[in-house]
Amino acid sequence: MKKTDIQDRPDIYRDVESQAIISRNVGAYKTRKNILKQKEAEQNKIHILEDEVAELKSIMKQLLKEGNS
DSSP states (O other): OOEETTTEEEEEEEEETOEEEEEEEEEHHHHHHHHHHHHHHHHHHHHHHHHHHHHHHHHHHHHHHHOOO
């Protein structure tokens, strides 16, 4: 892979073959990956809680129906 530096931007370079702009800042990349992983974990927790609330609502409706019978 042949690289060329980008003028006034020491933190990035261009891959000559694909014309892609690539960051040299590995720390920022790792930080971003960690943030994305945390957001995914939070979303999973939210989905689990939503499922549990739906189940509780269903149980409450069933109990109310049985109590009125």
